[in-house]
Every structure is written in C-alpha cells, then in structure tokens.
Amino acid sequence: MGNHPKKILIVEDESSIRRFISINLQRDSFTVIEAASGEEGLEKIKNEQPNLVVLDVMLPGIDGYEVCRRLREEFPHVAVIMLTARGQDMDKLMGLELGADDYIVKPFNPLELSARIRAVLRRMNQSSPSLKQEAILQCGPFQLDTHGHRFVKDDRNIELTPREFDLLKTFMKNIDKALTRDEILNMTWGVDFIGDPKTVDVHIRRLREKIEDTPSHPVHIETVWGYGYCFRKGQSNVRN
Numbered sequence: 001m002g003n004h005p006k007k008i009l010i011v012e013d014e015s016s017i018r019r020f021i022s023i024n025l026q027r028d029s030f031t032v033i034e035a036a037s038g039e040e041g042l043e044k045i046k047n048e049q050p051n052l053v054v055l056d057v058m059l060p061g062i063d064g065y066e067v068c069r070r071l072r073e074e075f076p077h078v079a080v081i082m083l084t085a086r087g088q089d090m091d092k093l094m095g096l097e098l099g100a101d102d103y104i105v106k107p108f109n110p111l112e113l114s115a116r117i118r119a120v121l122r123r124m125n126q127s128s129p130s131l132k133q134e135a136i137l138q139c140g141p142f143q144l145d146t147h148g149h150r151f152v153k154d155d156r157n158i159e160l161t162p163r164e165f166d167l168l169k170t171f172m173k174n175i176d177k178a179l180t181r182d183e184i185l186n187m188t189w190g191v192d193f194i195g196d197p198k199t200v201d202v203h204i205r206r207l208r209e210k211i212e213d214t215p216s217h218p219v220h221i222e223t224v225w226g227y228g229y230c231f232r233k234g235q236s237n238v239r240n
C-alpha cells in the first residue's frame with residue numbers, strides 16, 4: 001500500500017489502551033504517534049499531519065466528537081476512525097454532524113483495527129498503479145480528479161472529506177443511473193462495511209450543501225423515491 005509508512009495518530013486518554021494499540025500498529029509497519037487528550041490530539045494533527053487518526057470518543061476536556069468536528073473543518077483530508085463504546089450513536093458518528101470514515105466498538109481485536117485502517121487508507125489512496133483508470137471524471141460543471149484528490153465545480157475548488165469524495169466518485173462513474181442505497185454503500189464503502197443504509201442519506205444531505213446551487217432543490221443528486229439516488233449533469237433543458 002504505497003512506499004511510505006502511513007502515519008497514524010492515536011488519541012486515547014487511557015494509557016494502557018493507547019500503548020496496546022500503538023504497539024500493534026507499529027508491528028503492522030505503521031508510524032505511530034500518540035496523544036492523551038483531545039487538545040493534544042488537535043495539536044499533533046496540526047504539527048505532525050497524520051494520514052489517519054484513531055480517535056476515542058470518551059476523552060476528558062474536548063471529547064472525541066468535538067475533535068472529529070474540528071478535524072473535519074480544518075483537515076478534511078485526514079481520515080478518522082472512531083473508537084466507541086457499545087450503544088453510542090453510530091449515525092451521529094458517521095453522519096452529517098461528524099463524518100467519521102469508520103468506527104470500531106470496544107473491546108476490539110487489534111487485527112480488526114489494522115484491517116479497518118488499511119481499508120480506509122486504500123479508499124483514500126486511489127492513485128495506486130493497480131487502480132489506474134481515468135484520472136479525471138467529468139460531468140456538467142463538475143470535475144473530479146482522482147489522482148490529485150480534487151473536486152472542482154465551475155473552476156471553483158470544493159473541499160470534501162474522503163467519504164464525500166468517494167461518494168461523488170461512485171456517482172460520477174454512474175451518471176444518470178439510479179442506484180439503491182445498498183449499491184451506493186457497496187460501491188463507496190466496500191462490501192465489508194457494516195452499517196446502516198441511512199448513512200447514505202446523511203452523507204448525501206451534506207454533499208448537496210456543498211455541490212448544489214439550491215440544496216433544497218437538488219438538480220444533480222436526485223432522490224429516486226422508493227429506490228435511491230441518481231446523479232445528473234443538471235441543465236435538463238439542454239439536450240445533447
């Protein structure tokens with residue numbers, strides 16, 4: 001998966017758990033840095049620029065939710081996997097409000113965490129040679145550069161989270177094709193993703209805010225009632 005070891009930041013206040021994760025990830029050839037609080041975590045994200053953050057929800061001071069929210073605003077290209085306790089609100093974690101890339105429920109097997117990390121990084125790193133395909137997808141006013149990881153609307157750069165980027169990539173490869181939520185989940189999150197199809201709705205709500213001129217009347221991401229969603233070029237009055 002790329003030549004350089006990926007840098008992972010672990011934000012967890014319980015030192016025994018933090019060390020345990022750290023040792024296991026180092027054994028898996030990741031470069032690991034640690035933070036014992038949300039404040040320290042945000043500081044290290046800024047200074048060390050990790051590829052991915054493993055973020056515990058329960059932290060003293062600024063909690064994991066707030067760290068994730070700030071991270072999404074300031075560093076949308078950094079992936080986030082949340083460590084949660086059973087019973088926490090997964091829709092909140094993965095959805096509109098926070099937009100984590102994945103979550104894992106404590107207690108967990110370190111091998112599973114490594115597998116999740118790899119899956120998230122793989123999805124982010126679409127420039128690997130084995131996946132070389134059309135680098136630039138175009139549709140109407142949109143241009144999605146899968147190698148440069150950029151999304152442009154009418155020559156204006158739009159910041160997207162890794163998830164939103166992948167979701168748009170799914171859509172732009174399936175223009176004018178109605179997709180069910182399950183199809184969208186499988187194509188975007190991968191078949192190994194365990195989650196609620198409603199997750200798709202929350203991500204789409206947020207994407208519309210970013211890419212539609214009038215998010216309440218979307219012309220690009222159309223709802224197909226009783227089915228799913230369909231991505232359109234827009235300008236339905238123009239025939240070509």
Ligand code: CA
Nearest residue numbers: 013014056058
């Ligand atoms: Ca904790």
